[in-house]
Amino acid sequence: DVKVTQSSRYLVKRTGEKVFLECVQDMDHENMFWYRQDPGLGLRLIYFSYDVKMKEKGDIPEGYSVSREKKERFSLILESASTNQTSMYLCASSFQGDYEQYFGPGTRLTVT
Amino acid sequence: GQNIDQPTEMTATEGAIVQINCTYQTSGFNGLFWYQQHAGEAPTFLSYNVLDGLEEKGRFSSFLSRSKGYSYLLLKELQMKDSASYLCAVRCDNTDKLIFGTGTRLQVFP
Numbered sequence: 001d002v003k004v005t006q007s008s009r010y011l012v013k014r015t016g017e018k019v020f021l022e023c024v025q026d027m028d029h030e031n032m033f034w035y036r037q038d039p040g041l042g043l044r045l046i047y048f049s050y051d052v053k054m055k056e057k058g059d060i061p062e063g064y065s066v067s068r069e070k071k072e073r074f075s076l077i078l079e080s081a082s083t084n085q086t087s088m089y090l091c092a093s094s095f096q097g098d099y100e101q102y103f104g105p106g107t108r109l110t111v112t
Numbered sequence: 113g114q115n116i117d118q119p120t121e122m123t124a125t126e127g128a129i130v131q132i133n134c135t136y137q138t139s140g141f142n143g144l145f146w147y148q149q150h151a152g153e154a155p156t157f158l159s160y161n162v163l164d165g166l167e168e169k170g171r172f173s174s175f176l177s178r179s180k181g182y183s184y185l186l187l188k189e190l191q192m193k194d195s196a197s198y199l200c201a202v203r204c205d206n207t208d209k210l211i212f213g214t215g216t217r218l219q220v221f222p
Contacts, residue, residue, distance in 0.1 A: 046206070048208075048209050
């Protein structure tokens with residue numbers, strides 16, 4: 001069974017803090033994705049990585065950065081958290097060229 | 113720009129059939145996907161269409177018309193556990209990135 005895990009289910013941070021969200025997959029997938037999900041807006045892609053150290057901006061990269069030093073791990077970084085980054089963050093992974101993305105359980109981040 | 117439209121909410125009765133529509137206007141097209149997401153859980157893959165026509169998988173079927181920019185997900189013999197959000201997504205280019213619609217929340221009543 002494919003497993004995508006995320007470091008926290010719930011996280012509360014203060015405005016201005018640096019926040020790290022970690023995602024690990026155990027299926028040797030080349031692709032990894034970070035999305036945020038907000039009511040009425042659906043899933044929006046923040047960043048995408050197709051290989052170690054490779055990254056591509058998604059639709060809403062502003063205020064975020066990513067790191068992929070190892071194939072199995074993809075980190076999302078909020079350099080200075082703001083209240084408008086309060087959201088559900090979902091990580092996903094897939095093989096290159098495969099049509100199925102496997103999602104992690106999500107991290108609900110609240111920035112106060 | 114990229115635009116994917118689907119109804120926000122639908123209701124149906126246990127045992128019935130429901131059709132969830134999705135229309136898309138994107139700069140390219142390289143496949144359409146349906147995912148199911150139960151409340152508080154991660155999305156899970158349901159179906160993939162890249163050619164026109166109907167793909168059947170048990171109680172669920174998905175249809176695609178590329179010329180009309182249109183797809184639907186058909187759920188037969190509805191069960192209470194089918195109450196969930198259904199997400200339509202399009203792959204627009206040769207990368208593996210997807211663009212998601214806002215999702216359709218389906219409530220199944222006894």
